[in-house]
Amino acid sequence: MSEFDLQDFLFDLRGYLILEKAIDQTLLAELNGAFDTFPDLQFGEWWGNTQRLDNNGHAGLELQNVVEAGKPFETLIDHPSWVDRLQRYCGEDGSWVEGLYIDECFASVRRSGGYFPLHSGGQDGVIRNQYGFANGKFHCGQVNILLALTDIGPGDGGTRIVPGSHKSNIAHPVFSQPFAERVKAEDEVVEGSIEVNMKAGDALMFVDALSHGATKRTNAGDRRVVIYRYGPIWGNTRYGYDYSPELLARVTPAQRKILQPITRRAPGTARGLDRHAAE
Numbered sequence: 001m002s003e004f005d006l007q008d009f010l011f012d013l014r015g016y017l018i019l020e021k022a023i024d025q026t027l028l029a030e031l032n033g034a035f036d037t038f039p040d041l042q043f044g045e046w047w048g049n050t051q052r053l054d055n056n057g058h059a060g061l062e063l064q065n066v067v068e069a070g071k072p073f074e075t076l077i078d079h080p081s082w083v084d085r086l087q088r089y090c091g092e093d094g095s096w097v098e099g100l101y102i103d104e105c106f107a108s109v110r111r112s113g114g115y116f117p118l119h120s121g122g123q124d125g126v127i128r129n130q131y132g133f134a135n136g137k138f139h140c141g142q143v144n145i146l147l148a149l150t151d152i153g154p155g156d157g158g159t160r161i162v163p164g165s166h167k168s169n170i171a172h173p174v175f176s177q178p179f180a181e182r183v184k185a186e187d188e189v190v191e192g193s194i195e196v197n198m199k200a201g202d203a204l205m206f207v208d209a210l211s212h213g214a215t216k217r218t219n220a221g222d223r224r225v226v227i228y229r230y231g232p233i234w235g236n237t238r239y240g241y242d243y244s245p246e247l248l249a250r251v252t253p254a255q256r257k258i259l260q261p262i263t264r265r266a267p268g269t270a271r272g273l274d275r276h277a278a279e
């Protein structure tokens with residue numbers, strides 16, 4: 001019998017999965033409640049150990065290092081709806097460098113007019129976000145959880161993906177135009193892409209090498225999502241945020257291992273490598 005399930009097959013084939021009802025209604029309400037308390041920040045402004053740092057001026061507000069914005073965001077670190085699958089997809093499962101790491105985590109609020117041009121794809125060959133499968137195991141560089149906190153239907157500014165593009169050898173022709181130009185456009189709907197519609201509480205899991213972006217939001221109101229990007233323990237944080245000692249002390253040992261998989265080593269550190277601690 002194969003050790004792989006249908007979801008594994010689909011993830012390999014398409015580069016993404018939809019996890020329906022990934023979180024329960026209580027956590028969904030808590031996360032939305034937390035979004036309601038976000039202050040009106042300017043670009044670059046800090047709020048505690050989070051910072052507003054929008055990726056581009058068109059996609060909407062992005063609050064980086066959002067795991068520092070309260071307990072509901074901590075619950076997402078190793079949520080049972082995704083943690084085991086992530087471990088198999090991008091956690092170097094069963095190897096000597098086994099384990100997960102969070103590369104980037106942020107909240108995103110998209111209002112009317114916001115969109116995100118398509119980017120990424122297997123043709124880039126970038127190791128950091130690559131799709132990989134070798135020796136009967138997944139070896140992805142980065143797999144993302146994009147958790148919907150509001151229903152995302154037509155006109156809501158949903159994520160746009162090109163299924164299968166994590167294995168592309170050839171760049172989509174849309175990439176012949178520079179990103180900086182495309183970001184100024186009103187919208188971008190490219191051949192071969194689909195818009196992902198989800199219910200609040202569903203999550204899109206996708207390898208970052210999949211070409212992705214977002215459709216323009218035309219409806220009133222907010223599209224709210226949380227994005228956590230995971231990779232192997234040897235990765236490094238995208239923007240260099242440090243976690244506060246309070247957060248590291250508060251989370252569970254399993255969560256702390258994901259936030260800080262490699263224990264800091266100062267002079268006087270007593271013993272050898274953590275991975276051999278049991279030996």
Ligand SMILES: O=C(O)CCC(=O)C(=O)O
Nearest residue numbers: 116158159160212213214
């Ligand atoms: O906001 C989205 O739906 C897509 C976000 C995205 O493309 C990204 O963060 O790289």
